[in-house]
Amino acid sequence: MIFVIQKGTWVKIEQQVLDSTQRAPQLPDDTKKVPFMMWTKGFLVEDSEMNGDATVETLTGRHVSGSLKEVEPSYDHNYGTYIPELIRIGKDLRKERWGGDING
Amino acid sequence: MAKDFSYEAVMSRRPEIMKASVGIDYSQFEQDGIGFDYERMMKETGYTLAEMQEIQGKTGVGNTPLFEMHNMTALARKYAPKGKGARIFIKDEAGNPSGSFKARRAANAVYHAKKLGYKGVIAATSGNYGAAVASQAAMHGLKCIIVQECYDSHYVGQPEIIEKARKCEAYGAEVVQTSVGPELFYIFLKLLEETGYFNASLYTPFGIAGVETLGYEIAMQFREREGKDPDVVVCTNAGGGNLTGTARGLIKAGAVETQVVAASVDLTGLHMASDTDFNRKSFTTGHTGFGMPFATNPDRSDVPRSAARSLRYMDRYVLVNQGEVFYMTEALAQLEGLERGPAGNTALAAAFALAQEMDENQIILVQETEYTGAGKHIQAQLTFALENGIEIFFGNPDDEVKGKNIILPENPSMMKARDVDMNKLKASYIKNIAAKAEDKVLLEDDITFLVQETKSTDDFVRDEVKKLGYQVRQN
Ligand SMILES: Cc1ncc(COP(=O)(O)O)c(C=O)c1O
Numbered sequence: 001m002i003f004v005i006q007k008g009t010w011v012k013i014e015q016q017v018l019d020s021t022q023r024a025p026q027l028p029d030d031t032k033k034v035p036f037m038m039w040t041k042g043f044l045v046e047d048s049e050m051n052g053d054a055t056v057e058t059l060t061g062r063h064v065s066g067s068l069k070e071v072e073p074s075y076d077h078n079y080g081t082y083i084p085e086l087i088r089i090g091k092d093l094r095k096e097r098w099g100g101d102i103n104g
Numbered sequence: 105m106a107k108d109f110s111y112e113a114v115m116s117r118r119p120e121i122m123k124a125s126v127g128i129d130y131s132q133f134e135q136d137g138i139g140f141d142y143e144r145m146m147k148e149t150g151y152t153l154a155e156m157q158e159i160q161g162k163t164g165v166g167n168t169p170l171f172e173m174h175n176m177t178a179l180a181r182k183y184a185p186k187g188k189g190a191r192i193f194i195k196d197e198a199g200n201p202s203g204s205f206k207a208r209r210a211a212n213a214v215y216h217a218k219k220l221g222y223k224g225v226i227a228a229t230s231g232n233y234g235a236a237v238a239s240q241a242a243m244h245g246l247k248c249i250i251v252q253e254c255y256d257s258h259y260v261g262q263p264e265i266i267e268k269a270r271k272c273e274a275y276g277a278e279v280v281q282t283s284v285g286p287e288l289f290y291i292f293l294k295l296l297e298e299t300g301y302f303n304a305s306l307y308t309p310f311g312i313a314g315v316e317t318l319g320y321e322i323a324m325q326f327r328e329r330e331g332k333d334p335d336v337v338v339c340t341n342a343g344g345g346n347l348t349g350t351a352r353g354l355i356k357a358g359a360v361e362t363q364v365v366a367a368s369v370d371l372t373g374l375h376m377a378s379d380t381d382f383n384r385k386s387f388t389t390g391h392t393g394f395g396m397p398f399a400t401n402p403d404r405s406d407v408p409r410s411a412a413r414s415l416r417y418m419d420r421y422v423l424v425n426q427g428e429v430f431y432m433t434e435a436l437a438q439l440e441g442l443e444r445g446p447a448g449n450t451a452l453a454a455a456f457a458l459a460q461e462m463d464e465n466q467i468i469l470v471q472e473t474e475y476t477g478a479g480k481h482i483q484a485q486l487t488f489a490l491e492n493g494i495e496i497f498f499g500n501p502d503d504e505v506k507g508k509n510i511i512l513p514e515n516p517s518m519m520k521a522r523d524v525d526m527n528k529l530k531a532s533y534i535k536n537i538a539a540k541a542e543d544k545v546l547l548e549d550d551i552t553f554l555v556q557e558t559k560s561t562d563d564f565v566r567d568e569v570k571k572l573g574y575q576v577r578q579n
Contacts, residue, residue, distance in 0.1 A: 017291065018287055023287065024286055028377055028378045030379045031284055034257035034283070035257075035283075036282065036285050037257075038280060038283075039254075039255070039281040039282075040278075040281075059247075059278040060224060060248075060299065062278075062298065062299070075270045075478075077263045077266045077478050077484065078478050078479070078484060079481055079483050079484050080481070080483040080484040080486060081483075081487045083483050085496060085497075085512055086434055086483060089431060089435070089438070090434060092515070093438050093439055093516065096179060096182065096515075096516060
């Protein structure tokens, strides 16, 4: 099934800027093996297919083309998961500073 | 004919693009030989201290509070020899509009762009500077593009950098992201050419001069509060602008006795352009991956001559490990009730150790903090480290293997500031810069330049260049 995303939708596109053979000579091997990529967000200029060619108009009014990667991209970075070491640091420090079990 | 925007074509137009986008003809400051007139460049292209204070004041930048870290000091004294343990202070730069001292740099750069009539500004940065430029651009009604290196080849992003993208967008900026690699510079140049926007580089004279207000404020605040200048100021060091601007500001205030110490997180062994190492770093700034190359070869940035020249001002350079900075970040929250971003606490980790070498009546200042938030937080960063196979445990921080583990000090007494050999650093600078001389011949003026650049002596420089096989000739 093909998903068509409507013109005007806020999306993220992906573009391969350099393939692995075109990369800077001084790079370490692991980086040289992979292409150099770029991601841009903007409003779709035309109805476009998911993962297909697409052009966006960015916030500064530039037109950029690439493949349609994400629709209505948003953020989900967070405060991570439980890290037991942090609780121990807090307890240790309070004890070192204030002594005893007052705040322990 | 349409302009050629291929990699080679754009890179070959670099000098013209640079010139058009910063509005400075750097060639006027070049001297015969390898040097240039740094002070004249700062004077003729920068702003006076009073002008900068006004520019920054109008956008709410600067005049951040100074806090004494009573509990940190008490703790440090527990481990110090009797009579030792300087008072630790912190300048809460997170209070700036965009959440870090970078607002000072951006305020001047964006003001300058607006004055020159540019319609927008562009900066290549994955750090706090992007947020700072975006915030200033919002205030001045200029368009803004931030280019950031963000994802590895598996499209896994550094949480701290993703948070920075969010913050830039919150201020209305366009964010262009790339995978790992210095070719980001090509994108940056292409954008400058395509848009005709101003290059709000971190390294222009106005950007660096923008940090002078920080050094100046430090001296004024201490004189008012303590009746004296701080004995030591510790600066988290990467590209060197933080230290350079702060030191220049201190000098402008007459605080010439204050010792200026650089502190970086030691990431030795991780390659900065490596796709696999990219997400094994738990710090994206304030580390040796920038600190060392920029100190020993400052003109590697996005302008022909960097105004950030840390070796001119650095009295000492110390390294701390990742686990120690995370530990101190937690200590700042748990003992001082201040939750701040980890990278900015690099200098704090160093200060905790350095304070123990100093007398009790002395003062050591950590000259900045940065904001914290989702992604850019000790817990988020440690979680990300675990996801990338990095082990986290308590032990001796000296045993930390970068990219493999993060060792939290078993006890605060294990915190250390490890000295970088300043003479080696200076020698390395001299080697890099002298290499620009033709036919292994240096001029007398070059020697003077190298002495100033390394804050060293005539004898030291002559000795080094002799070892390297250079001849010295009259101009
Ligand atoms: C919070 C913070 N501290 C310190 C630094 C280091 O500043 P500089 O690159 O000027 O040495 C940075 C810059 O990335 C930063 O964001």
